[in-house]
Amino acid sequence: MRVRDHIAISTTAAVISRRRLGRNAALLWAGGVLIDFDHYVAFCLQEDRTSPAAAMRYYDRATVPEHWATRALHSPVAVLGVFGLGARLRPLTALGFGMVLHIALDVAHEARMRNVRAAALERDRHDCQACGAHTADVDTHLSQQPWLLPSYRPENVVSLCGPCHVLAHAPGRRAA
C-alpha cells in the first residue's frame, strides 16, 4: 500500500479514536505512518542517498530487492516489543496499535492484490500485453490506481514480461 494511503487511513483512525485516546491519538497516527521509516533508512544505507523522493521512486520499481532491514519495524519482534513496553508506559500501546493497523492494512492489501493478479494473469493467458511474449517471467503490473486509496479491479492490472515491466516503471512511461 502506498504511503499516502497509509497517511489517509491512519489520519482517519486517529480522528475517530481521538475522543477515546485523547492526545495519544497522535501516537496511533505516528505508529501507522512512521513505521515506514525502516524502508527509508534501508534505502539510505543501500543506495547511499537520502532524498525522500528518490526513496519513493526506489520502492515504486518493478522489482525491489528485499533486505531484513527494509522491514525491521514491521517485524513481530518490533510490534511485540512496543506492546510489551506499553504495559509500563500506556501511550506506547497506542503507538503499537498504529503499527498493527499499518501491518494489517499491508497484509490485507497484499492478499487482495494476489487474487487480482491471479485473475489478471488468467485473463491475459500469461501473455505479455506489450510485446505478446509468453515467457516464465510474465508478471502483473499495476497500470492505474486512483490517486487516493487502492482499487482492486482486475482492469487496473495487466500482464507484462520482465523487460516490459521494467520499461513500464521507467520515468515517464507509467502506462503499459
Added chain:
Amino acid sequence: MAARAEAVRLLDEGARRVVLLKPGTGSRETQPDSAATASSAAGTTSTAAGATSTAPARGLRVRALALRTALGVGVGALLVFVFLRLVNVSAVVTQLSHLRVGFALLSGAAFLGAYVVRSMRWRCLLSPVKVAVRRLAAIYQVATFLNWLLPVQAGELAKSVLLRRSDGVPVSRSLATVSMDKAMDLLPAVVLLAVLPFVSLHLSRPLWVVLLFALAVISLGLFMIALAAWRPQRALELLTRVLRRLLPRRARARVEPPIVTFLETLLALIRRPRALLAAAAYTVVAVCLDALFCLLAFRAVGVSITPQVALYGYTLFNLAFILPTPPGHLGSNELVGLLIFAGVFGISRSGVAAMFLFSHPWTAILMTTTGLASLRMLGVRLRSSWRLLGDAR
C-alpha cells in the same frame, strides 16, 4: 501493597516539597533534602549561619572546578596534538569537504532519539513514581549536556536535583535509579562481549586475548552478582576481603564504595524483574539507535562500515566514557574513536578521523541546543543549575 504505601509516602513527601520549593522562595529552592529539613527545623538563625558558611565553600568549589577545567583543557589539547600526529590531516580535510548533509541530519535524529529512549528507560526504573516522559527527557538532556560540558560527572547528580525541583522526588530516592540507569548502559557491552565469538568480526590475535581477558572479568562479575543475589552478605564480605588483599588502604577507600553501590543497584534491579526486562528492551532500542547514528555519521563522510562494526565499535566507544574526560570530551572522543575503529576494526584512519571531527562538533551543537532548550522548558537558568548542583554536592 508495600510498594503502593511507599509510593503514597513518596508522593506525599513530594507534594510537601513542591510547596516548600515553590518558585519565589529564594535560596531555599536550591537546598538539598537534608539541608532543607535541617534549616526548617532550626529556623532562620541556622539558615543565616548556613549562608555565611556556604559562601567560602562555594568559592573554594568554584576555584577547584576552574582548576580542574583548566587541567582538563590542557590534557585535551595534548590529546588533540597526539590525534593530529596520528592522522593525515590533508586527507581528513578532503573527506570533510565532501560532507553529506542529509546523512548528517539523519545521524543527528538517531543521536537524539537514543537519549529520548534512555529517558523512557529511566522513567521505567523510577516507577512507582510517575513523571511525564517529556519532562524526564528534558532532564536527561540537561544532564547529558552537563556531563559533556563539565570535567566532573555532574550530570548524574543534576538528574536527581532537577527531578526534585520539578516533581518533588527526593534525591535519595532518584539517585539509586540514576545508578541503575548507568548500570543498564554497561549491560550491552557485557552482552556484546559475550556473543563476540559467534559474530563474524575479523579481529587480530592480541585483541582476542584482550577480549577474552575482559570476558573472564565479566564472567567473574556475573558470578559475584549471582552470589550476591543468593547470599548478599557473603558476597559483600568476599568482595571486601579481596579488595583488602589487592589494594592499598587509600585506593580501597575510593574503589570499594562504587563497587558496592553498583552491586546493590544490580541486586535491586534483579529484585524487580519486570522493570529489568522493560529497561533491557529500552537499552536494546537505545543501542540500536547509537549504532545507527555511528553508521550514518560514517556515511556522512563517505565511509561505509558494516552494522556489526557500528554496533560493537560504538558500544566500546561509549564504554570509554567511564574514564574521566576533558571538558567537551576535547581530544578524548577523537583519540578513543581512532583507537577503536581504526585500531581494532581496521577502518582507514583518515575516514575515522573525519567522522569524529564531523560528529564531535555536530553532537556538541545538538547537545547544547537541546540542553539549553530543556533548561528553558524546565524553567531553570544555566547559572541556577550550577548553583543547584553545587549545593547538592
